[in-house]
Amino acid sequence: MELIKVVKKLERLLKEPLPGRLGHLTMLPQPIDEKRFSVREDHRKGAVLMLFYPDSHNSFVPFIKRPEYPGVHSGQIAFPGGKWEPSDRDLSVTALRESEEEIGVYAEKVTLLGKLSDVYIPPSNFLVSPYIGFISEKPDFKPEPKEVERIISCPFPVLLDKEIRKLTQVKGSSGPRFETPYFDIENEVVWGATAMMLGEFTYLWENSGF
Template sequence: MEIDRLVPQLLAALRKPLPGKEAHLRMSPQPVDWRRFTLHIPETHRKSGVLLLIYPEKGIGFFPLIKRPVYAGVHSGQIALPGGKMEPGDPDVTFTALREAEEEIGIDAGKVEVLGKLSDLYIPTSNFLVTPVIGLISDKPRFVPEQKEVAKIISTAIYSLTAPEKIKHTELSVGEGIRLNTPYFDISGEIVWGATAMILSELLLLLESKDH
C-alpha cells in the first residue's frame, strides 16, 4: 500500500474505537485462551511495549519484524515486533516501545513520529500486558540488529499481509503435551503467530474497514 495513502487512512481509523478482540480472535491459536480477553487482568501483570514502525521504501509502506535467537526460553526463535518490558525509569509504555526498538534494531527513536496505539493484548503465559505503538519514520532506517536479542530483521511490506495466501494454519506444540491449531502469517518463509499475528490482524482490520 502506498504510504501516502496508508498513513491518513490509519490515522483516521485510530481516532475511532479499535476492533481489539474481534481482530485478535482472527489470528488466535485454537483452542482460544480466554484469559487473554478477561476484564480482570491480574494486578501482578507486567507492562511491555512493542513498536510497529512504518517507513517508506519506493513509496510503499514497510515495517520491520525481528527474529529472536535460539535460547532456553519461551520465545526462542520466534518472530516478533521490536520491543520489551517497561523499566522503572520509563515514563510511559510508548517510551518503552521506542527505547526497546532503538536498542534492538538501531533506529533513532527521536526521529519517530508516534501515530497512536493499537489495543492492549494480555499474554497469560508470561503475565505481560503488551501495548503496540504505531510509529512513522520519514526515511528507511539503517537497521542494526542487537546481536544478543535479534538474529535477523525482516523488512515486511504492509500490503503483502493482505494476500490470502499469506495466512495459513499449522499445528504447534507449545510444551507439556499442549498442541494448538494456529493461524499464522507466512512472511519470508517464517511462521508469524501468537501475539504478533494478533497485533498485525488488528492493523489489517483498521486498513480494511472504514467502519471502525
C-alpha cells in the first residue's frame, strides 16, 4: 500500500475514539490477568514510535531487535523508543529522540500523526505511549549497536495479514512458561507490549468502516 494512502487513512483514524483495551486484549494470554492493567503509582514513563516510510510502491514499518542482556526485555522485538527524560518537552519528543538515537532517523524529518493508547508493562514498571508517524523517504538506518541487534523492516500489508497472528509458548519474567498470541514477523516472535500496540492498531484499522 502506498504511503500517501496509508497516511490519509491514519489521519482520519486517529481522530476517532481509540479501541484501547479492546485492541490490547486481542494479543494477551487467556485467561486475562486483570493485574496486567493495574498501573503502579511509582511507574516510569516511556514512548515508542511506529514509523511508516516508503520503499518502491509499498509502505514499511521498522522494528528493532534488542540485544541479549541481563534484563526483562532481552532479545525482544520492539518499536524504537525508550524512557522519558526531564529534558523532553513531552512524550512525543521522547519517541522521536529515542528513535533517532536507536535507528538513526532524524527527528525533524518525522511527521507525527497521533498516538495509540498507553500500554503498561508490569515487569519493567513502564507506562509506554506509542506514537505514529511517517517519513517521506526511505531512511538510511543506523542502528545503535548497544541497543539494537538488528532492524527488521516489515511491509505494512504483512502487518495486516491475519496469518501472521499465531500462538506460542514463552517464558515470563517470573519464570513459568505460558501460551500467548504473537505476530510472526520474519520468524521473530513479537509478543507482549509491542503485540498489544499492534493489536490496537490492527483493530482500529480493520474496524474503521472506511
